[in-house]
Amino acid sequence: MALIPLEEAQKHIFEQISCLSAAEVAVDEALGLVTAQDIASPEPIPAWDNTAMDGFAVRSSDTIGASEQTPVVLEVVGTLPAGAQPETPVQQGQAIRIMTGAPIPPGADSVVQVELTRSFAGTTSLGATSSNSDSPNPAAAPSEAEQVEIFQQVQPGTHIRRAGEDLTAGQLAVPAQTCLTPAHLGVLSSIGVTKISAYPKPRVAVFSTGDELISDGSPLEIGQIRDSNRIAIISLAQEAQCEPINGGVIPDDETAIGEAFLKHAQTCDAIITTGGVSMGDYDYVKVVLDRIGQMRWMQIAIRPAKPLAFGTVSGTPVFGLPGNPVSCMVSFELFARPALRKMAGHTQIQRLRRRGIAAEALPRRSDGKTHFARVSWNYSDGQFWLRSAGGQGSHQLSGMAAANGLAVLADSDGIAQGEEVEFIQLGG
Ligand code: AMP
Ligand code: MG
DSSP states (O other), X not given: OOOBOHHHHHHHHXXXXXXXXXXXXXXXXXXXXXXXXXXXXXXXXXXXXXXXXXXXXXXXXXXXTOOSSSOEEEEEEEEEOTTOOOOSOOOTXXXXXXXXXXXXXXXXXXXXXXXGEEEEEHHHHHHHHSTTSOXXXXXXXXXXXXXXXXXXXXXXXXXXEOTTSSBOTTOEEXXXXXXXXXXXXXXXXXXXXXXXXXXXXXXXXXXXXXXXXXXXXXXXXXXXXEXXXXXXXXXXXXXXXXEEEEEEEEOSOHHHHHHHHXXXXXXXXXXXXXXXXXXTXXXXXXXXXXXXXXXXXXXXXXXXXXXXXXXXXXXXXXXXXXSSHHHHHHHXXXXXXXXXXXXXXXXXXXXXXXXXXXXXXXXXOOSSSEEEEEEEEEEXXXXXXXXXXXXXXXXXXXXXXXXXXEEEEOSSSOBOTTOEEEEEEOOO
């Protein structure tokens, strides 16, 4: 069977994947989902002019000429905590004490921050403090009324957050096809939106097949293998914002395997199995899938993860990933993850590739394939530095566990220390 280039296999798979139907979702369940519709703000944010500072709402014209040496004294006619409704207007010669977020009272056109003021009550203290200033005649103020000295002239609009300065009513707040971050959920809550239309998390059934597999931690008999692929793939699906369905271990029995595929095809958006896809394999999975599904068995020009089966059972996409533990994880990264992201409405489905420097040689032999070496990278001196993460065999899962990237080694005799190399960043 001829080897297929990676990009061709990816194109073949991704073309057959479509986006799931959008559904209504509560905003507090929507982190990481992709929006299906534009969301406009129904109201201006902020809803009204309000203060960005604790201080005094004033008429800026009253502060002309104010300085530390020549403070202006205003009469304090009220207090506005955040959440209070402004009822008293600010008239000439007056100020209202105001807390961050409170609405600007009528008449005021600016806020003097509290650090640039000094307030006091009554004529006694006013007399004591204004003795060395040019402030208005203390006798003109009511005897026990609170007064405030203003130490700086302010321009109209100072420390006022204008209504609609963040979003105006009707303005696009979150466009369709946005992957929702914590900040987006904050925006949606700030405009009073509690439900949105988004693409659901793909439900992905994951099961292993094989009489040789055990998963209960009991001692191994000769020929037995512990099932590590299922937990690894379930976890990758979870990390990719999918809802994994644990299908367990299915015995080597055509009826049992057929039933598992047909059952999950009814209730899930995708099915992932591992093992039984190698060339010349006689495997029950292959026999069953060829009977009940439309599958293509591929050999891809990559290492690890050369064999791959992809197709559908009852219209549900099925990924038959290779059985070797590293191969199945790399295969998930290259094929299943982008396909699942496409189902979830993402437009950027593949991981970003970065460029780094090989901090040590990354050897390989020319074999007509692109290699995905398990590497560990760190960032220092403005560069990514890559080192081998350990054993590079497709059965050496500990090398995969130590890796935070896959170096993309084009067909060649390897990368020398100090050479530039492309890599895929792994992880959530
Ligand atoms: P296969 O692709 O079925 O020929 O499997 C290749 C190798 O992958 C097997 O010899 C096992 O060592 C390993 N393998 C298959 N399935 C699993 C599994 N569920 N967990 C861990 N290793 C597995
Ligand atoms: Mg097998």
